[in-house]
Amino acid sequence: MEPFDIDRIIKQKASEFHGLHQQxxxxxxxxxxxxxxxxxxxxxxxxxxxxxxxxxxxxxxxxxxxxxxxxxxxxxxxxxxxxxxxxxxxxxxxxxxxxxxxxxxxxxxxxxxxxxxxEQNTAPIPHRERFVYHTDTVFIKQVQYITKTEKPSESDEQPMEKEAFFEQKTSDEIAINPKVDDVIFPSYQSQEKQPETLKVKFGSFASNRN
Amino acid sequence: MKEMILSEEELVRRCIGKDRHAHEFLFNQFYQELYIIAMRYLSDHHNAEDVVIQSFTRVFKYLKNFSYQGPGSLGKWIRTILINEAIRSLKKRNLIEFNDEIKHMDTQNLEANALQQMQASDILRMIEKLPTGYRTVFNLFAVEGFSHKEIADKLGISESTSKTQLKKARHQLMNNIQNNMNYGTI
Incomplete structure (x- = not known):
C-alpha cells in the first residue's frame, strides 16, 4: 500500500462520525x-x-x-x-x-x-494788689558800751570825760543830743548807710495809700 | 435552546452583532469537531479543553475579520484557528520533539482493504498514541492537507524534518495497526 493511500484512507476515516471520546x-x-x-x-x-x-x-x-x-x-x-x-x-x-x-x-x-x-506754661504770678507802705523810720541807736576797768594802782590814766568820749565815737552822731541818751530821731540829713544802727519799722501807724 | 437554521453568512453577521444565541449556535455546531481535532493533536483531554476554549474565544473576538468565501469557509477558518492554537499549546508546553535520526524501518505491507475496514475511532486512537512530533506532522499533512513547506513554517522546522517525521509517523502507525491486527486487539 502506497503512503498516499494510507493518508487518503486515514483522512476519510477522520472525517467520519465516530464515538471516540464522546463521553x-x-x-x-x-x-x-x-x-x-x-x-x-x-x-x-x-x-x-x-x-x-x-x-x-x-x-x-x-x-x-x-x-x-x-x-x-x-x-x-x-x-x-x-x-x-x-x-x-x-x-x-x-x-x-x-x-x-x-x-x-x-x-x-x-x-x-x-x-x-x-517753661512757658509754668504757673504765672498772679496779679496781686500791692500795698505800699510809707513808714516812718525810726533809727534806734544801739549804744555801744565800752567798759573799761581801770586799775588805779597800775595806771595813772584818768578816765575819759563823757562828752569827749561821744565826740570821739562818730561824726555822724554829733547831732545827737547826748543828753537824750538812747532815742535817736531821724535827721534826714544823710542817706549814708549806718551799719551800726537798727532799722525798726512801725507799721501799725502807717497809712495805706494804695 | 430555540432551534435556529442560519446560513453561515447570517450566523457570522449575528455573532459579530454580539447575538448571544448566535454565539451558542456556533459553539454547538463546531464544538465536537474542534474537540476531536484538538484530541488528535494533543492527546490529552485537559489540554484539548483549554485549546477549544481558547479557540472559541479567538473566533468570537476576531470574527469581524473573517471574510465569507462560500459554504464551508467558516468551518475551515475555525479549524485553522484551532490547529494554530493546538500547535501554540504544544510549543508552549515543549511537547513537540522532532527526531531526525533515521533508523532502519521494516516496512510492513499492510493491505489497503484491511485499513479500510478499520473503525475510524480505532485509527484515531492509533494516531493519538504516536509521539507528539510524528502525530503533529502526520495530522497536518495527511488529515489537514498542508504541504511540507507550510508545516515547516507552522512548526518552525525544515521541510526535510517534516518529511522525515511524516515518514516515521506513517511507518509507526502502520506497524501499530499491523501489530494490533495480529494480536487481535482491533
Whole structure:
C-alpha cells in the first residue's frame, strides 16, 4: 500500500462520525461553554477597565498640567516681585535712613519745644494788689558800751570825760543830743548807710495809700 | 435552546452583532469537531479543553475579520484557528520533539482493504498514541492537507524534518495497526 493511500484512507476515516471520546466531549461541553463566556466577559471588562484607566490618566495629566501652569505663573510673578523688591531695597534703605535722621532731629526739636512750652506754661504770678507802705523810720541807736576797768594802782590814766568820749565815737552822731541818751530821731540829713544802727519799722501807724 | 437554521453568512453577521444565541449556535455546531481535532493533536483531554476554549474565544473576538468565501469557509477558518492554537499549546508546553535520526524501518505491507475496514475511532486512537512530533506532522499533512513547506513554517522546522517525521509517523502507525491486527486487539 502506497503512503498516499494510507493518508487518503486515514483522512476519510477522520472525517467520519465516530464515538471516540464522546463521553468526555459531552461532559466537558458545559464547562467549556461557561469558560468561553467568562473569558468574553473578562475581555470586555478588561477593555472597559483599560478605557477607564486611560480616561483617569488623561484627566490626571490634564489636572497636573493645569496645576503646573498655575504654579509656573505664580513662580514667575513671585520672582518678578522679588526682583522688584531687591531693586528697590537700596533706595528704600537710603530713604529710611534719611527719614530716621529726620525723625531724630524732629524728636530733638520737639523735646526742645516741649521744654520751652513747659517753661512757658509754668504757673504765672498772679496779679496781686500791692500795698505800699510809707513808714516812718525810726533809727534806734544801739549804744555801744565800752567798759573799761581801770586799775588805779597800775595806771595813772584818768578816765575819759563823757562828752569827749561821744565826740570821739562818730561824726555822724554829733547831732545827737547826748543828753537824750538812747532815742535817736531821724535827721534826714544823710542817706549814708549806718551799719551800726537798727532799722525798726512801725507799721501799725502807717497809712495805706494804695 | 430555540432551534435556529442560519446560513453561515447570517450566523457570522449575528455573532459579530454580539447575538448571544448566535454565539451558542456556533459553539454547538463546531464544538465536537474542534474537540476531536484538538484530541488528535494533543492527546490529552485537559489540554484539548483549554485549546477549544481558547479557540472559541479567538473566533468570537476576531470574527469581524473573517471574510465569507462560500459554504464551508467558516468551518475551515475555525479549524485553522484551532490547529494554530493546538500547535501554540504544544510549543508552549515543549511537547513537540522532532527526531531526525533515521533508523532502519521494516516496512510492513499492510493491505489497503484491511485499513479500510478499520473503525475510524480505532485509527484515531492509533494516531493519538504516536509521539507528539510524528502525530503533529502526520495530522497536518495527511488529515489537514498542508504541504511540507507550510508545516515547516507552522512548526518552525525544515521541510526535510517534516518529511522525515511524516515518514516515521506513517511507518509507526502502520506497524501499530499491523501489530494490533495480529494480536487481535482491533
Amino acid at each position: 468526555e466531549i459531552d461532559a466537558a461541553k458545559p464547562f467549556v461553554w461557561s469558560e468561553i463566556q467568562r473569558k468574553e466577559r473578562t475581555y470586555l471588562t478588561w477593555i472597559h477597565l483599560a478605557a477607564a484607566v486611560l480616561l483617569l490618566m488623561l484627566c490626571f495629566s490634564m489636572i497636573l498640567i493645569n496645576i503646573q501652569k498655575k504654579h509656573g505663573k505664580e513662580i514667575e510673578n513671585l520672582s518678578a516681585k522679588i526682583d522688584q523688591i531687591q531693586n528697590g531695597y537700596a533706595a528704600q534703605t537710603k530713604a529710611l535712613n534719611i527719614k530716621t535722621n529726620q525723625i531724630a532731629s524732629l524728636t530733638n526739636k520737639q523735646a526742645e519745644l516741649n521744654d520751652k512750652l513747659s
